Amino acid sequence: MTAMIPFNRPTLVGNELEYIRSAVAGGHSASKGPFTGQVTSLLKEDLGAHDVLLTTSCTGALEMAAMLIDPRPGDVVIVPSFTFVSTALAFAREGFRLRFADIEPVTLGLDPHSVADLIDDRVRAIVPVHYAGIGCEIAAITQLAASHGISVIEDNAHGLFGSLGGQPLGSFGVMSTLSFHETKNFVCGEGGALVINDSALVDRAHVLLDKGTNRRSFERGVVDKYTWCDDGSSFGLSDLLAAFLLAQLECRDAVLLAREAATERYDRMLHGLVEPFGVEFGRKPPDRVSAFHMYYLLMPSKAVRDAVLHRMHADGVIATFHYVPLHRSPGAVRHLDGLVPELPVTDDISGRLLRLPFYTDIDHATQSAVVGSLTEALQQAC
Ligand SMILES: *Cc1c(COP(=O)(O)O)cnc(C)c1O
Numbered sequence: 001m002t003a004m005i006p007f008n009r010p011t012l013v014g015n016e017l018e019y020i021r022s023a024v025a026g027g028h029s030a031s032k033g034p035f036t037g038q039v040t041s042l043l044k045e046d047l048g049a050h051d052v053l054l055t056t057s058c059t060g061a062l063e064m065a066a067m068l069i070d071p072r073p074g075d076v077v078i079v080p081s082f083t084f085v086s087t088a089l090a091f092a093r094e095g096f097r098l099r100f101a102d103i104e105p106v107t108l109g110l111d112p113h114s115v116a117d118l119i120d121d122r123v124r125a126i127v128p129v130h131y132a133g134i135g136c137e138i139a140a141i142t143q144l145a146a147s148h149g150i151s152v153i154e155d156n157a158h159g160l161f162g163s164l165g166g167q168p169l170g171s172f173g174v175m176s177t178l179s180f181h182e183t184k185n186f187v188c189g190e191g192g193a194l195v196i197n198d199s200a201l202v203d204r205a206h207v208l209l210d211k212g213t214n215r216r217s218f219e220r221g222v223v224d225k226y227t228w229c230d231d232g233s234s235f236g237l238s239d240l241l242a243a244f245l246l247a248q249l250e251c252r253d254a255v256l257l258a259r260e261a262a263t264e265r266y267d268r269m270l271h272g273l274v275e276p277f278g279v280e281f282g283r284k285p286p287d288r289v290s291a292f293h294m295y296y297l298l299m300p301s302k303a304v305r306d307a308v309l310h311r312m313h314a315d316g317v318i319a320t321f322h323y324v325p326l327h328r329s330p331g332a333v334r335h336l337d338g339l340v341p342e343l344p345v346t347d348d349i350s351g352r353l354l355r356l357p358f359y360t361d362i363d364h365a366t367q368s369a370v371v372g373s374l375t376e377a378l379q380q381a382c
Contacts, residue, residue, distance in 0.1 A: 005318060008359050010187045010359070011361045013254065013255060015250070016243075016247040019035065019247050020240055022243065023239050023243035030238065031209070032236060033239030035239045035243040036237065039249060042246070047170055050199045050201075051205065053193060053206065054191065056190060056191065057190055057191065058181070059090055061192045061194040062086055062090030062091070063233075064208050064209065064235055066091045068175065068204060069151055071094055071124060073095065075096055075123075075124045076097045076099055076122045077096040077097075077099070077127060078099045078101050078119070079091065079099075079127045080100065080109070081100040081326045081327040081341075081343050081346045082103045082326075082343075082346045082349065082350055083129045085329075088326050088335070091127070092335035097122075098332060098335045098336055099118045099341075100326060101114040101118055102114040103345050107135065107137065108136075109128055109129060110137070115144060119150070123150055124151065125151045126144075126150055126153075129155045129156075130159035132158055133159045133162045133169075133290050133293035133294070134162065134288055134290050135285075138154070139164070139165075151174045152174060154175075154176035156170035156178055156195070157177065157178065157179035158291060160291055161256055162288070174196075175197060175201065176195040179192050180245055180248075184293070185256075185291060186248040190241075191237050208232040208235065210232060212230045213226060214229050255360050256292060259358075259360055262358065262362050266356065266371070269367060273374070277382050279297050279298070281297060282295075282297070296354065297356070298353055300352070304378070305351065305354050307380070307381035308374065311381065315376075315377075319355060319356050321353060321354060321355070322350065324350065325350050327341055327346070328340055357370055
C-alpha cells in the first residue's frame with residue numbers, strides 16, 4: 001500500500017501570498033480593482049479578446065453569456081451531455097430549452113454532425129467544450145452556427161492557453177468562459193471569466209456584472225447618473241482573489257511546461273498497456289496544442305473500468321471516472337426540449353473513461369506508483 005495519492009492538488013507557483021498582502025494593503029478588495037485590471041489585460045492580450053470580465057465562477061460567466069443572448073420563450077441551446085452540469089444549467093436557468101448533442105470519439109468534443117441534426121430556427125446558441133484542454137471540432141461548429149445565425153459560446157474551463165491552428169481556444173466563439181476553480185490549471189479558490197470576442201456585447205456585459213447598473217458608464221463620465229437599467233447580478237470576482245490569480249497566470253509558461261512533461265511521462269510509462277489490455281489513449285489531432293488539463297485513458301469496458309477504479313482506490317490511488325451523462329439526469333429532464341435523445345458515443349465513453357491523478361507538480365515517483373497500481377489492477381480485472 002502506497003501513501004495516498006490525491007487526484008488533484010492545487011499548487012502555489014509564484015507570488016500569490018505577496019500579491020494578496022498587497023491587495024489587502026491597497027484597500028480595494030471588491031471586484032474591478034487593480035489586480036482585476038492586470039489579470040484582464042493579461043488575458044485580453046493572450047486571447048486577443050475585446051474584453052475579459054472576471055467572475056465568481058465559470059458557472060457565473062456562462063449565466064452572463066446566456067443573459068447576453070437575450071433568450072425569448074422557447075429558445076433552444078445545443079450543449080454536450082458529456083460535460084459538467086454548469087454548461088447546461090447556466091442556460092436552463094435563463095429560460096433556454098436544452099438539446100443535447102453527442103460527442104465524437106477523437107477529442108470527446110461536440111460532434112458537428114450530431115449538432116447539425118439538432119438545428120432549427122429555435123436554436124440560438126451552441127456551447128462546445130474543449131475537453132481535457134484539447135480543441136474540439138470548433139471550426140466546423142462555428143461555420144455551421146454562422147450559416148444559421150446562431151451564437152457559439154465556448155465553455156473553455158479546460159482549455160486556457162491551448163490552441164487550434166495557431167488560434168487560442170476561447171477566441172472562436174462570440175464569447176467564451178474560463179474557470180479558476182481549485183481543480184483547474186490556474187486557480188484562485190473559486191473564480192472564472194467571461195471572454196468577449198464581439199465588441200457589441202462589452203457594454204451590456206459590464207451592466208450585467210454591475211448588478212444591472214450603468215456604473216461603468218458613470219465612472220467613465222459617459223452618464224451623469226448611476227441607475228438600475230437592466231438585469232444583472234453580483235458576478236464580479238473579489239480583487240483579493242484576482243491578486244492570487246495574477247500570480248498563477250504570470251507563471252503560465254512554467255505551469256504548462258510542467259503539465260506537458262507530466263503528460264509525456266505518463267505516455268511513456270503507459271504505452272505498454274495498450275496491447276495486453278486494450279487500453280486506449282486520449283488523442284490529439286496534429287493541428288492542436290493542448291492546455292494539458294487532465295490525463296485520461298479509455299478502458300476496454302465499463303466493467304473493467306469500474307473494477308480498476310475500485311482496486312486503485314484500495315491502493316490509495318485516487319483515479320476517477322468523469323462526467324455522468326447529463327441527458328438522462330433528473331435535473332435536465334424538465335428543461336429538455338423533446339424526448340430524451342440517444343447519444344451512443346457519450347454513453348460508451350463515459351462508461352469507459354478513467355482519469356489518473358494529475359496536477360502541476362506531480363513527480364516521476366508518484367506517477368510510477370500510479371502506473372504500478374493501474375497495471376496490477378488491470379492484470380486482476382482483465
Ligand atoms: C469546472 C467546469 C465548469 C464550472 O466551473 P466553475 O468555475 O466551478 O463554475 C464548467 N464547465 C466545465 C467544462 C468545467 O470543467
